[in-house]
Amino acid sequence: MxxxxxxxxxxxxxxxxxxxxxxxxxxxxxxxxxxxxxxxxxxxxxxxxxxxxxxxxxxxxxxxxxxxxxxxxxxxxxxxxxxxxxxxxxxxxxxxxxxxxxxxxxxxxxxxxxxxxxxxxxxxxxxxxxxxxxxxxxxxxxxxxxxxxxxxxxxxxxARPDPLGRWEGPWLRHLEEDHPDLLAALALACPGDVPAVHPRPLGVDRYGMTLRFEGPDGDHDVRLPFGRPVEGPQEVAAEVHALAGLPDACGPY
Structure with a gap:
C-alpha cells in the first residue's frame, strides 16, 4: 500500500x-x-x-x-x-x-x-x-x-489504549454501508491526487481517520487529521463532518 x-x-x-x-x-x-x-x-x-x-x-x-x-x-x-x-x-x-x-x-x-x-x-x-x-x-x-x-x-x-478501539469496527462498517455520501465528501477533502475510486474507511483513532483508495495501480491510504483529539462517538461525528465540510451530525455517526 x-x-x-x-x-x-x-x-x-x-x-x-x-x-x-x-x-x-x-x-x-x-x-x-x-x-x-x-x-x-x-x-x-x-x-x-x-x-x-x-x-x-x-x-x-x-x-x-x-x-x-x-x-x-x-x-x-x-x-x-x-x-x-x-x-x-x-x-x-x-x-x-x-x-x-x-x-x-x-x-x-x-x-x-x-x-x-x-x-x-x-x-x-x-x-x-x-x-x-x-x-x-x-x-x-x-x-x-x-x-x-x-x-x-x-x-x-x-502507552494509552485508544478510546475508540472497541467500537471502531462497527463504526467503520456503518460508515461504509449507510453513509456513502459522507465518504464521497471526505474523498473531496483529501489533499493531493487520489485514485478516481470510491474510498473505503480503513481506520479511526482519537487523532484522525484514514481512507483507503483501492486503485488499479495498488492501494493508497490517506490520513485526515481531526482538528482536536476526541474521546467518544459524538466527538468523532463532529470531527468527521467538519472534515467533509458538512453540517454537524445529531448522532454518533
Missing amino acids: VPLYTSRHLAPSPAERARAVLARPNPATVTTQSGTLHLVDPACHVHPGGTVSLLLPDRHHLLDEMDRGRTAATVEFTDTSALALRDPTRSLLWISGTLTALDEATARMRALRLIRDDPDERLLDIGHGRTMVSLDPYLVVHSDTEGCNLLGNDEFLR
Whole structure:
C-alpha cells in the first residue's frame, strides 16, 4: 500500500498503535517449541505490571506444555480491517515472552479486577471453554506503513489504549454501508491526487481517520487529521463532518 499523505498533526505513537491492536478483536497465532495455535479472538488484556493475559481453548496441547513450566512463545497479532478490503492487514504486532497457565481460581480473580475497568464479556468464558494464560513480554515489535518499531517494555506499558478501539469496527462498517455520501465528501477533502475510486474507511483513532483508495495501480491510504483529539462517538461525528465540510451530525455517526 502507498501512503499518499502523512499528517504532521498529532497521531498515535507506535506504542499506542500496538496497544490498540490488542484492544480490538484481532486474530493471533501463538508459536512455541511444540507447535502453533491460531486464535480468532484471544481476548487480550494488558495488566499494570506489564503482563498480557490471553484466553486459550481448554485442554489444548499448549496448555500441557505450560503445565511442565514456563513456556517460551511468540504471539503474532494481525491487525485486520473490519471491512472486506483487497488487503485487509493493517499492521502486525509480535510479542515474545514466556507463557504461564493460570489455575481457575487465580484466573477468575484476575478477571474480576479487569472487569471493574473493562466489562469484557469474554472473561466469563473462563472455566467454560477457555483458560487464561499469562504472557510476560521481553520483546515487543510493531510494524505498519509508518515503519517497524522495537518497543521498550516501559514504553509499551505506559502507552494509552485508544478510546475508540472497541467500537471502531462497527463504526467503520456503518460508515461504509449507510453513509456513502459522507465518504464521497471526505474523498473531496483529501489533499493531493487520489485514485478516481470510491474510498473505503480503513481506520479511526482519537487523532484522525484514514481512507483507503483501492486503485488499479495498488492501494493508497490517506490520513485526515481531526482538528482536536476526541474521546467518544459524538466527538468523532463532529470531527468527521467538519472534515467533509458538512453540517454537524445529531448522532454518533
